[in-house]
Amino acid sequence: MTDFTDEELALDPHFADQFQTGFRPACQLYLISPPAIDADFAPRLTQALEGGKVAAFQLRLKGVDDHAIAALAPPLQAICAEHEVAFIVNDSIGLAKRLGADGVHLGQEDGDPRDARKQLGPNVQIGVTCHDSRHLAMEAGEAGADYVAFGAFFPTTTKETLHRAEPSILGWWTTLFELPCVAIGGVTAENAGPLVMAGADFLAVSSAVWDHPEGPKAGVAAFADVLASKPPPPR
Numbered sequence: 312m313t314d315f316t317d318e319e320l321a322l323d324p325h326f327a328d329q330f331q332t333g334f335r336p337a338c339q340l341y342l343i344s345p346p347a348i349d350a351d352f353a354p355r356l357t358q359a360l361e362g363g364k365v366a367a368f369q370l371r372l373k374g375v376d377d378h379a380i381a382a383l384a385p386p387l388q389a390i391c392a393e394h395e396v397a398f399i400v401n402d403s404i405g406l407a408k409r410l411g412a413d414g415v416h417l418g419q420e421d422g423d424p425r426d427a428r429k430q431l432g433p434n435v436q437i438g439v440t441c442h443d444s445r446h447l448a449m450e451a452g453e454a455g456a457d458y459v460a461f462g463a464f465f466p467t468t469t470k471e472t473l474h475r476a477e478p479s480i481l482g483w484w485t486t487l488f489e490l491p492c493v494a495i496g497g498v499t500a501e502n503a504g505p506l507v508m509a510g511a512d513f514l515a516v517s518s519a520v521w522d523h524p525e526g527p528k529a530g531v532a533a534f535a536d537v538l539a540s541k542p543p544p545p546r
């Protein structure tokens with residue numbers, strides 16, 4: 312692919328003419344696990360999923376080896392299945408395959424989406440971290456990703472982040488491409504409005520749900536209004 316800078320991509324007024332945009336469903340919640348979990352996590356996950364519609368749950372346990380994650384994942388996977396929530400594994404194509412997960416999320420250093428597709432097949436969702444880069448997002452789309460993730464939009468203590476994204480990248484992406492985009496990084500019910508209005512297909516959220524003072528059910532419920540703040544365009 313030709314290497315345009317992000318500035319060139321943002322400014323080219325004819326770029327949008329090459330693409331057709333289609334129907335986009337309303338913005339949905341993509342729940343990320345806390346960075347570490349203990350024995351009481353399964354009931355907390357159930358509570359969260361009872362707080363409102365959640366499209367996907369990502370098991371993201373940094374520093375825990377794949378065997379340990381494989382041992383604790385099945386009950387969480389079952390809870391997701393009961394609630395019709397896609398179960399996404401972070402970082403590891405092999406673990407996603409071993410668990411029969413609904414998807415895998417890959418950072419820029421976590422593996423090639425083409426390899427993931429070969430190993431996981433056509434029905435498994437593959438997401439790719441694209442930071443604040445239009446170029447990385449187009450590369451991920453070309454490589455067959457099912458969604459691209461931009462961030463971090465706000466300061467977060469869940470992960471050390473080196474990139475800061477602006478809502479305009481979501482507007483740019485959704486104007487040009489049908490492939491869904493995820494907004495991540497410090498997202499709360501209070502600050503998410505501009506991300507939804509800019510066109511985010513998913514809000515990926517961890518601490519705003521797990522650290523909610525009234526518990527994870529209230530944490531998910533708190534997002535209902537902002538998710539509904541931009542109705543999908545009519546068909």
Ligand SMILES: Cc1ncc(COP(=O)(O)OP(=O)(O)O)c(N)n1
Pocket residue numbers: 341369371373401402416417418419420421438439440460461462470493495515
């Ligand atoms: C939905 C979503 N977006 C971005 C990330 C971050 O992935 P990565 O850059 O690989 O960082 P780690 O999460 O692995 O620390 C994500 N996990 N999920």
Ligand SMILES: Cc1nc(C(=O)O)sc1CCOP(=O)(O)O
Pocket residue numbers: 343440442461462463464466467468469470472495496497498515516517518519
């Ligand atoms: C996992 C992750 N990835 C990010 C990125 O910018 O790529 S920010 C982030 C942390 C998300 O957790 P919280 O909602 O608590 O900020």
Ligand SMILES: [Mg+2]
Pocket residue numbers: 401402416417418421
């Ligand atoms: Mg990763």
